Amino acid sequence: MAPARAKIIFSFVLALCLLIAGAWWLFFNPSADFHSTFAPEKAKLPASASVPEQQESVQEPTAEILSKRIVEYHIDAKLDPTKRVIQATQTLTWTHPGKKQ
Amino acid sequence: MNELYFHLYPNAFASMETTFMKESGGKLRNDSMPSNGYGSMTLKGMKTENGLSLMNRLEYVQPDDGNIKDKTLMKVRLPRPVKGGESITLSMQYEVQLPKIFARMGTAGNFVMAGQWFPKISVYEPANTRGRSTEGWNLHQYHGNSEFYADFGIYSVRIHVPKNYTVAATGFPVQPAQNKNGEKVYQFYADDVHDFAWSASPDFIVAEEPFSSAEVPGVRIKLYLDPAHKDLKERYFYAAKAALKYFSRWYGTYPYSTLSIVVPPEAGNGAGGMEYPTLVTAFGAKDESPGYDLERTVIHEIGHQYFYGMLASNEFEEAWLDEGFTSYAEDKLMEQEYGVIPSLPVQSTLISTPAPLTQDAWKYTLPNQYALNVYYRGKMVLKTIEQSVGKSTMNKIMARYTGKYRFGHPTTSDFQKIVEQATGKSWKSYFDQYVYGEQMADFAVDQITVQKKKSGSNPLFESAITISKNGGNYDKIPILFTFKDGHKLKKIWDGSGKSAVFKLQYTSPLAWAMVDPSYNIVLDNKHMNNYLKADMDKDVLFRWNESITKLIETLLGSLSW
Numbered sequence A: 001m002a003p004a005r006a007k008i009i010f011s012f013v014l015a016l017c018l019l020i021a022g023a024w025w026l027f028f029n030p031s032a033d034f035h036s037t038f039a040p041e042k043a044k045l046p047a048s049a050s051v052p053e054q055q056e057s058v059q060e061p062t063a064e065i066l067s068k069r070i071v072e073y074h075i076d077a078k079l080d081p082t083k084r085v086i087q088a089t090q091t092l093t094w095t096h097p098g099k100k101q
Numbered sequence B: 001m002n003e004l005y006f007h008l009y010p011n012a013f014a015s016m017e018t019t020f021m022k023e024s025g026g027k028l029r030n031d032s033m034p035s036n037g038y039g040s041m042t043l044k045g046m047k048t049e050n051g052l053s054l055m056n057r058l059e060y061v062q063p064d065d066g067n068i069k070d071k072t073l074m075k076v077r078l079p080r081p082v083k084g085g086e087s088i089t090l091s092m093q094y095e096v097q098l099p100k101i102f103a104r105m106g107t108a109g110n111f112v113m114a115g116q117w118f119p120k121i122s123v124y125e126p127a128n129t130r131g132r133s134t135e136g137w138n139l140h141q142y143h144g145n146s147e148f149y150a151d152f153g154i155y156s157v158r159i160h161v162p163k164n165y166t167v168a169a170t171g172f173p174v175q176p177a178q179n180k181n182g183e184k185v186y187q188f189y190a191d192d193v194h195d196f197a198w199s200a201s202p203d204f205i206v207a208e209e210p211f212s213s214a215e216v217p218g219v220r221i222k223l224y225l226d227p228a229h230k231d232l233k234e235r236y237f238y239a240a241k242a243a244l245k246y247f248s249r250w251y252g253t254y255p256y257s258t259l260s261i262v263v264p265p266e267a268g269n270g271a272g273g274m275e276y277p278t279l280v281t282a283f284g285a286k287d288e289s290p291g292y293d294l295e296r297t298v299i300h301e302i303g304h305q306y307f308y309g310m311l312a313s314n315e316f317e318e319a320w321l322d323e324g325f326t327s328y329a330e331d332k333l334m335e336q337e338y339g340v341i342p343s344l345p346v347q348s349t350l351i352s353t354p355a356p357l358t359q360d361a362w363k364y365t366l367p368n369q370y371a372l373n374v375y376y377r378g379k380m381v382l383k384t385i386e387q388s389v390g391k392s393t394m395n396k397i398m399a400r401y402t403g404k405y406r407f408g409h410p411t412t413s414d415f416q417k418i419v420e421q422a423t424g425k426s427w428k429s430y431f432d433q434y435v436y437g438e439q440m441a442d443f444a445v446d447q448i449t450v451q452k453k454k455s456g457s458n459p460l461f462e463s464a465i466t467i468s469k470n471g472g473n474y475d476k477i478p479i480l481f482t483f484k485d486g487h488k489l490k491k492i493w494d495g496s497g498k499s500a501v502f503k504l505q506y507t508s509p510l511a512w513a514m515v516d517p518s519y520n521i522v523l524d525n526k527h528m529n530n531y532l533k534a535d536m537d538k539d540v541l542f543r544w545n546e547s548i549t550k551l552i553e554t555l556l557g558s559l560s561w
């Protein structure tokens, strides 16, 4: 998860302001949007021409096994957005990775 | 073995009495729970392959805090034991009432983020996993400060949504979405992953681009944009490609065939900035021209594809192995790709409550303590190793660690061993202080006294400067001395002992001294005492002012956090 950067910046600015009785407040105006103020133009790439709607690609599983596959889930889920509900069934196969009987 | 355990994460949002809600106060990062935003999971059926119901064999357990109102972890007593190496198949039926988004999962208007949305089996650790001597379950509830830990496997998931919805998910669709009976049906598949998440919205603007490089055989990058960011496609794609390319070069090939990026609407920001296997979320789209936080978030979450996704360390117990390492990788790529250099001296100043990096995530209870330790202190610990061993050795350390423990659930001591092998020396003292312990560094100029040794036309002064070590050890501490005639002198203290006195004889008295004048000791979190003026030692406030001036001068050149 990404951290809450804005809040951390704000608390630092606040700490600074308290420490030095406001002298530097003009430099670190906490209401200003720091990032967009100081983000160089490079971050702002030009808008691209709109791409026509494309079909989502479809793929096949490969034979390569990279991890110790302990568990296999088969899930069927149905979203009802008006009720904020997911109804689901799942079949799970779990393989005991240890030795205990 | 007579029992299985399942995480029912949506129950974290069932009431204000759950462990998650009590610990978080219904707030994560800057997002608060909307009113009437509760969510939960109701198990409606659980059967064995023979059709035997297990519904009367279920029990909620609370190993971390004994809070009986918390139903995020469930034990199932089996009718007959499962032996080592044997498999068991269970079928389950359940309903998830989605919370309103503030913490990763839920809904915001039309937008749905289904993360941690199904009953997920806990991790059973064989002996020698993460250093444990006997095998057993690793069991934790869902906490305000904690993420996840799961085993690898296969997911085959069919998702039904209203026909105007688009679904983004872990893995890839194995057939085009079908429209039938007034609904749209997707069939997804993913393997070698330890979680499956999906997101749905009728508003997504979808774009897809193939990407390959010397290190990446071929990935389809899929973008599911909130319309507010429809003109920013190129920025998302560029950041994703840079992350895939360089993280694959540094930490091993990205082995999956897709990477999906979901950009939630502004109201769904609580679901933003989150990692799932092969699917990441950016921050909520509110600003039409956001700063580098857009790229930083995409890069951070793609970094997680390694430390969370493939290495899959235990985020309940050693969150820094995920967040600290990901933050380190993020800073490195942001600097290389966008020239954004983090202001480590500012970030370290924020770490007012250092705590061990190997403690359980929910035990960081003070404000911001989790984030400041696990993300910031964690990456500073890595940055300090890098400064000590050099970038090239550090790159080797990271490559070996990510190579050896790919799909391997490493622990902190595994990383320590890699550092020790790569450098041929013990790092016990460093890890004991800064990783397993709660040390920060703190070097200070304590006192300056000046004595006139000779008067007249050839005056001589002896200035005595006391430097002290108030925190953890550090090898070479630079000190800058400046005399009243402008003459400057640099010295290095080896850091042995609690303090050292430097006696300097010169034709002019000392004006000021500063320890670590360039703020290179990234773990030093108290910069206010780095600087002392010869005649100002009593005036504490003035000293702070001067120190802050020096700090700000250093920072103004590199304003990024």
Ligand SMILES: [Zn+2]
Pocket: A001, A002, A003, B300, B304, B323, B326
């Ligand atoms: Zn993260």
